[in-house]
Amino acid sequence: MIDSSADTALYGYAVVGPVSDELREELGDGLELIGTDELAVVVGSVPLSDFGEDVLEKRLNDREWLAETATAHEAVVHRLLACTTVAPLRFGSLHRNAASVESFLEAHDAEFRSTLERLRGRVEFGVKVWLEPRERSEPRPAATSGRGYLEQLRRDRDSAATAQEDLDERLTRIHETLLRAGVAGRVNRPQPRELTGATAEMVLNAVYLVPAGDDALFSEVQRLKEQHPDLEFELTGPWAPYNFVEEPEQ
């Protein structure tokens, strides 16, 4: 039993089920299962010096600590994915002791069972679409008069609006196509350039739930790449179904 003292808390990584011998072996020494063979939470012990409310906000803004801790969380969840069905818990799910985890599980028993049933045998892939900043193909003629300048502004604005509409329509079609290759999908807010650090603009940030081992989404992305040579497609995964722990709205 992992020690939970006044200085530590139990950090929950994921709700999992069923629990197999393979899963128990995978957990090793640092992690523990709390619950039953059908439904359990994977926990580890963490020091409150890192996760106490008084220090956590500061920690979260410490890029190195955040990267390390979030990486560790993801690594644990990813290992579980190979052994069982996984509903990841959000970063920083802390309980004081095993009894608290048990009552949390009991309170959400039906909900977790149905979530795991829905996610069984499925994994998440991310598809990001990027657009390089447009470069003007032809130098534009200099405006010779005030009126000429205003007309040029208007034409530029109209053509930018048309380009945006055209892009939005293509992205909608791309998402619909990918949605058909999976069992569910979601569009998240594109990450801003300040976060990605890329010169290209992220124009679509979508996630799809697909049967594990199925390559329909992969093939579809290859086809879309050929159909849209001006866009860059980035496929990542397989991930645990972080984006699909909640029932889709549609």
Place this chain on the structure above:
Amino acid sequence: VTVTARDITLVELVDRVLNKGVVLNGDLVLGVADVDLVYVGLRLLLASAGTLDRLDGPA
């Protein structure tokens, strides 16, 4: 099909590990009497643009 190596950007991690996943009910914090569940309101913290900006600030 494994599409990427396991070199994951911080932004990808934040996108999933910090912003998604099962949320425990109630944003309760340690030190509250008779409360066993210890959960800090990360979502609120991270939803603020300020936090996101700082994530990408100079190391």
